Every structure is written in structure tokens, then in C-alpha cells.
Amino acid sequence: MTAAATSRASTPATRPGHFETLRLDGVSRSFGGQAALADLDLTIRRGEFIALLGPSGCGKSTALNCLAGLLPLTRGSIWQDETRLDVLPPERRGFGMVFQNYALFPHLPVRKNIAFGLQMRRVPRAEIRRRVDEALRLVHLEEHAGKLPGQLSGGQQQRVAIARAVVLEPSLVLMDEPLSNLDAKLRLEMRTEIRRLHQSLGLTTVYVTHDQEEALSLADRLVVLRAGRVQQIGTPEELHTEPANWHVADFMGYRNLLPVRAGARQGAGITVEIEGQELTGTPVGDPAPGSEVIAGIRPEDLRIGPAGSTGVPATVEVVEYQGREVAVEARTDGGIPLNLRAVDRPAVGDRITVTVEPRRLLVFPADAR
Amino acid sequence: MTAINAATGGARPALRHRLAERGIDRQLLLLIPAALFVLILFIYPFLYGVGLSFQPTEGGALGAYREFFTDAYLRDTILTTLQLSLPAALLNVLASVPIAYRMRGRFRGKRLLTTLLVVPITLGTVLTAQGLLNFLGPTGWFNRTLLSSGLADAPVRLTNNYWGVFFSLVITGFPFAFLLVLSYLSGIDPTLERAAATLGAGRWQRFRRITLPLLAPGLATTFCLTFVLAFSVFPSAVLVGDPSGTTRVMSIAAYDAAYVRYDYPLASAVAVLMGVVELLVIAAVLGWRALLYTGSTAGGKG
Structure with a gap:
């Protein structure tokens, strides 16, 4: 345990340790004067599964991109315990991200896609091999390791994208509508798979979706957004039985x-x-x-x-x-x-x-x- | 059951359907005008020229070729042409990459900037040559600035030699290369670099490990096209070059043979050799390209 901790500490700031709380403090983002996200306050505890839920254009993807560092904030700040994160570029935040279209590197075989982040962190070759093998086993893709992403089905590509994000043991996994390109049956299977990975790996996950059923079944806490503003934050039960206003109710199946x-x-x-x-x-x-x-x-x-x-x-x-x-x-x-x-x-x-x-x-x- | 089979003949589908399945149907007739056009205006003259190159007045079937390779004044044109066209094509491609890389996103004034960069195409070689003579010539603005600022004692000679032609090739070839590279770059899914960033790759690593490998096949194609453009240089080699010396390119040799010496077989032989040299270079580049990943540049299912 201590040995692992020191080996982690020896790799520089690219690998921030796991946090206890991640705090979003008045996070806002506007595009050309138009507020896409306004005053998002949220505290994420370690091990939580948070879903950002809302109709398209509600600011949920904007929030995720701000968290990942792919979009600069207009106002507000992001704190990982006592470290300020929003001033760091995405490559130094140490988060894993799964994109809606998976964003697999088409010219690299599955194994190299998964190894990419480890190589960027200059992990020794033998350890890369071991961790990639483990990640492949985790998403049941051992026999596809040598294929290019284009040779895989949508569900398999999805698994590669998840493996690529979690192989780094990131302090936070961000998922941007990862299931929206899959057919209905696969979507249910992958939903269970994502929840299983979240629990077995002890991940902290922020998951963006417009599907209330998906959000209710996966998340520990939901954040409902509308027109860039938080409508309600609560557990699935709270949102289901006590929506805060009629917009949330509309979204929750009323x-x-x-x-x-x-x-x-x-x-x-x-x-x-x-x-x-x-x-x-x-x-x-x-x-x-x-x-x-x-x-x-x-x-x-x-x-x-x-x-x-x-x-x-x-x-x-x-x-x-x-x-x-x-x-x-x-x-x-x-x-x-x-x-x-x-x-x-x-x-x-x-x-x-x-x-x-x-x-x-x-x-x-x-x-x- | 057997009766029915017999009645329909265990029958194979009609001939027309079988042909249509292989893409042969009446719509193919629409190809005739274009095919005729290519045949009459390209294939026939091309074959005629090849045939002509093997019928010199003396020296047998290969006489014209033998003459080309024994006469140093002719033979050296290959090297002269390659020395101009290879560096010019390479510079055009390499210079386009960083500019196109910066310009692939959307920003204000992109159209204006693209238009400005592409203007040289519309000017034509002759106007470019005149501009070069006025600007870079011994009494041009460039040299006058150098002289009056004391940076040079005598005018720097940049026209009517190798450099004049080289600049002309860059000015006319760059827009082509830039437009091609820009379109190849725009075809690469921008989320791939974002994904690489979240995986810890810095700016240079993202370009080097993700964008460049996906762009490389496009760069090879772009290089081939700008190389072919530069290789057949004729007007600028005459106008801003030194057509009897350092910039005596193959097209000038062919022109001399045909219209100064009226030796059509030799001119045809030079033309055929031009094609052969071009094909060799292109084959080498495409052979390298075949080793690269050339599939989709999207990050997954749309």
C-alpha cells in the first residue's frame, strides 16, 4: 500500500490523488453573452454517482466540459479538496472522460487506445501491459485487443471508451451521454455494466443524460438542469416523489x-x-x-x-x-x-x-x- | 412442388436482372459521351505521342531516348526539374500544416483570410511572375529596402535564376496545398484531440500522436498533387528563371525540341520521360502512404 502510494507520488502533478470532495462553486459559462450554465453549486463526495439531467440545451454537457477542462469557465471555481482545479488544463486534471461518440483513436488498435493515457503518464512498459490486460478483462474485450476501433460494434467501442477512461484509475469519471448511440437492448445491458464498474472499482462518476429513467436507475444523486440553471438536486426517490417545480415534474414523468x-x-x-x-x-x-x-x-x-x-x-x-x-x-x-x-x-x-x-x-x- | 419448380424452369432469374445485379444496366449508356471525350482528347493523343517517341528519323526505335540520355544538356533537365519541384512541393505542404492547423476551427474573419490565401490561384503564373520581377528584381522594392537600410551593399539577385522560379512555384502552389490540407484537417474529428487531452496528452503530444498520423495520408496526397503542378512548370521557368541555364526544366527541353529543332519524336520522348519521372516520385510517395493508417478519421459511431 505504501509502496503504491510512493510510486504514485513520484509521478508529477499529472496524477492528483483521490479526493474527498469536489466542489463546484458558482460555475458559470456563457457563449457570446448567452448564459449556457449559470451558478452551478455542487459538492461531489468520493464514491458518488451523480447524474446531470435535463433536456438538450439545458447546460448539462457544458457543465461536464467545464469540469473536464475542455471549456474555460466564465465565472466561478472548481475545488478538489483544497486544490483549485479550474485553472488547470484538461491534461493535468487527472479525470477520465467517456465521450458521446466514444472518440476512440481510429488509427490505434484497442490495446493502444487503452494504453494511451498510461503512456502519456510515462508509466513503465510492464505495468502498462498489466493494467491494459486488466482493463480489457474488465470490459470483456480480451480477444479484440488487436483490432482497430472501426472493426468493433457500437457496444464494443463503448466498452473500449470506458476501459480507456478507467484504466488510469482517475479520481473522477465523466460520462457524456455514453449510451445514446446504442440500441435499446444494448443500452440496458451497458447501463448495468456502468453501474457495476462504478461500484466494483469504487469510482466517482458524473454522468450526463437526457434520459430520466437512465439517471434514476444509475445515480445516487441527480442534478436537474433547465436553461442553464439548477432546478433541483436530490436522490432519485426525492426527485421522483417530490419534484421541486413543474418543470422537474415534467421531466420526471408527470x-x-x-x-x-x-x-x-x-x-x-x-x-x-x-x-x-x-x-x-x-x-x-x-x-x-x-x-x-x-x-x-x-x-x-x-x-x-x-x-x-x-x-x-x-x-x-x-x-x-x-x-x-x-x-x-x-x-x-x-x-x-x-x-x-x-x-x-x-x-x-x-x-x-x-x-x-x-x-x-x-x-x-x-x-x- | 416439383411441378412448380419445373414450370418456372428451376429458372434462373432473367438475364436483365442478373446483369443489373452486377451494375450493368441502361444507365451505363450515360457514360458514353464522357468516355468518348476522354478517348478522343486524351487517350488517343497520348498514345500517338508515345508512338511518335519511338519513331525518330535516325537511330532506330529507341533513338530519341538514347539521344536524351547521351546529351548532358538534355539529361540534366531531369535533375534541374526535380531540384525545383521537390523542395517547392515539400515547402508548400509543410508550410500549410501549421497554418491550416491554426485555422481549422471557426473564428471571425476566417473566410477573408482563406480568400486572401487563395487569391494567387486566380492570378495566374504570368501575373505572379510580373509581380516577382517588380518586387524582387534588381531595382525592385525588396532590394531597394535592403540597400537603403544598409543590410546589403549590392542588390541580391532573386529573379532570373533558381530562386525566382522557386518563389513562383511556392506562391502558386501554396494555395492548393493549403486548401487541401485544411479540408483534410477539418475532416478529423476534433473530439479526438479533446479525448487525448483528458487522457493527459499536452498540446504537442496531441498533434504528434493523434492529428499527425490521421493527417499523414492526406499530406502524401497533397504532396503528390503540388509536386505534379510544380514539375510541369513552364511559364515561370521562362519568365522569372534562367531558361537556358539553371532553370532549364524538362518542359523547356520538350518545347525546344518541338518548336526550335522541329524534332517531334525527341519532344515526345522528353514528354514521356517527364511522365515516367513523375510516376516514379508519386509511386514512392504512395508506397509510403500505403504503410499508414488510411481509414476513417471519426472517433466512433456518429
């Missing part, structure tokens, strides 16, 4: 976001009126009684009530088979579309009554940003 008017407060709840029916919901972020609000409900929280029960009447318009259950789009008499799930398959044109539990109906202020 497909029913209905613009309505708030009624009176009722204890901890608040009433809203939908199609003449008064429903009770849970307020988020203090919506004022009588103001314009947005009522958010997940499709799986809307139920088809028994005939004659109290609820919002609607007509079934579209039914999609989804395995265990069906996804139904129904339209209320007032023309509001509702997305819901049902176990029994209704027929198109059926009249149904839609109900919701009060704690599953979230009421957001309409202008929340």
Missing part, C-alpha cells in the same frame, strides 16, 4: 400537467377545480389560493374509478399495449387530455371516470422557474 385555478387551502392540502370537479392535492412551493397553478399527476397515479364514482368523466381515445398494463389517453368532456394506466384494457370510445389520491396530485405555482 405527463399530466394541467393548467388550472387553485381553490382554498384545506389543512395541508389545497383544492383545485378540474372540469367542475373539486379535487384536493398537495401543494408544492406555496401556490397562492385563487392563482393560476399547474396540477401534476403521473399516469400511473390516475385510476379508472368504478362506474358512478366521483371523479372526472372522460372518453377513451387511444390505448397502447405496454406489457403488464396498458397506457390510455382519454379526453375529458372539456377537452383536456389525460394520460393514465389501466390493468384491464378499455375499448376506444368507452366512458370512464378518472380518480386520483390527494397526495398523488401535486399543485405547483404556474410561474415557477
